[in-house]
Amino acid sequence: MNVSGTLSGLSLRDLEYVVAVAELRHFGRAAERCAVSQPSLSAQIRKLEELLGLSLFERTSRKVLLTPRGEAIVAQARIVLEEARRLLALANGSDGALSGRLRLAAIQTLGPYLFPHILPQLRSAWPELTLILSEGRTDSLLDELRDGRLDAVLLALPVEADGLTAEALFFEPFLLAHPAGHRLCGAPHLSLGDLDPAELLLLEEGHCLRDQALAACGLSARGGGVHATGLETLRHMVAAGAGCTLMPLLATRGDEGRTATVGGLVDYRPFDGTSAGGRPPGRVIGLVWRSSDPRDRGLRDLAALLHRTLPPGTESVLSRRDD
Template structure:
């Protein structure tokens, strides 16, 4: 097969099927009919002399050689976009489609805050939002399935660039009428480890809560699959948990005041005492992570600056100076 028989459009089809694992949804994304997309991929497979996909009646899988071809196809498409950006003078700008994801415990509460300024700054940008766990998001980012992710820092940044945005404190979520609700002060030392409710393994918030409380990975005997389930376990009187501020604010108007309530008055939230001397209360630093090789690096830096200039209420912007 020579280069004249290879089109960028064919590569877009292949990458879409690889990402969606479905020919119909891939055709919708590419704005073509499914028969046309399938025929072009078959034609490309015949020209290359290999099968890119393992097709069954229930799912589509990449073959081992197909994985290598798709990885290279992503690189080719990224470089083609860079070429077009050079031609029209928009190199580095945020244009076209931006695949932005966030961890489960952040996305639903942060997206409503950042979408208005983001849409105002880049009205022509097509946003594709998603959620996931830290490990899977970083894998998708490295493989080119995502353009940027919002998550808790630090993370392993081999081949990636992480920019801190803001510090989000944790609140204590406890059942209404709990003994800690009337305590004059609140610190992590006041928590009973046997009452601590956690997310299941794989959630970074679980690890952050354990680290903040000085507990081992085996700490806490009751686990929840998601943050909203965790909140309702507190409402049911099963125990207490550390709740990110944005998640607390997003529930029934709860905020950062000392006696705010949620879930129909069954859950109370209160902040931990600030230690002072520049020491922050328990919490997490939220950052934006992107590939170091992304041709839209300038635009993604502008995005990070925008989010840092206008952090969500109750959070604190993180001072950051770039080396690049």
């Protein structure tokens, strides 16, 4: 292979096309993201495959899959594109400011309840910034962040942060969600010791909130029992009288701040300050991004804005952790 000839045929735009198809697994949606026609995108990717002498994708009538060699090419393409963004940041003097597109994700037990609160402030602070929002579970979000498929993630700290920067934002307490008329309704005080482990409803394995709830209650992972796939299902299980659960504060509020009681069938009780530091059980929410991201200064500005925009009922956390 003629290396100089191959390099002259490579373009960053073609790499963007390849990464878009790899992420979306769909040529049409990738073309929409890249603001180009699908025939043009497909033609450029085929041209790149010919240049490299390999197939990047398996194409069928129903789905698009990366080939094993394609996975390695896409991983390197993400690195090349990130370094290209760093070069442009140095050239235009933006010194890491946020611009263009920001792929921001949150864990599933946080995103639907936090995004409506922070979006007006984000749009006001960076009106030209294109926000692409998504949700997922902690492990998959961190994998996508490390691979360059995401730019920043909102999740519960601490996390394994090798090569990542984590900024703590706020402490979110857990409330007890129980059926209306439950035995704990009239209790003057509420502590974790008042809970009956047999009544505790949990999310299915893979959700960090499940592990946090078990840890808060001093319980080990349980194999049996009924588990929910998401918070809304969990809330409806409580409404149906199946048991009680620990619910993050932000998830107890519906539209316009109304308490989400599922037709009056669910009540929420705060816990006394029974955990370390006198806090009730809860979690610390933080913003995490790659330490190598050329927009580090802008992402720190984003963390500072989120810290100033605390949701009602949460508590400021000022600690910083860089790894």
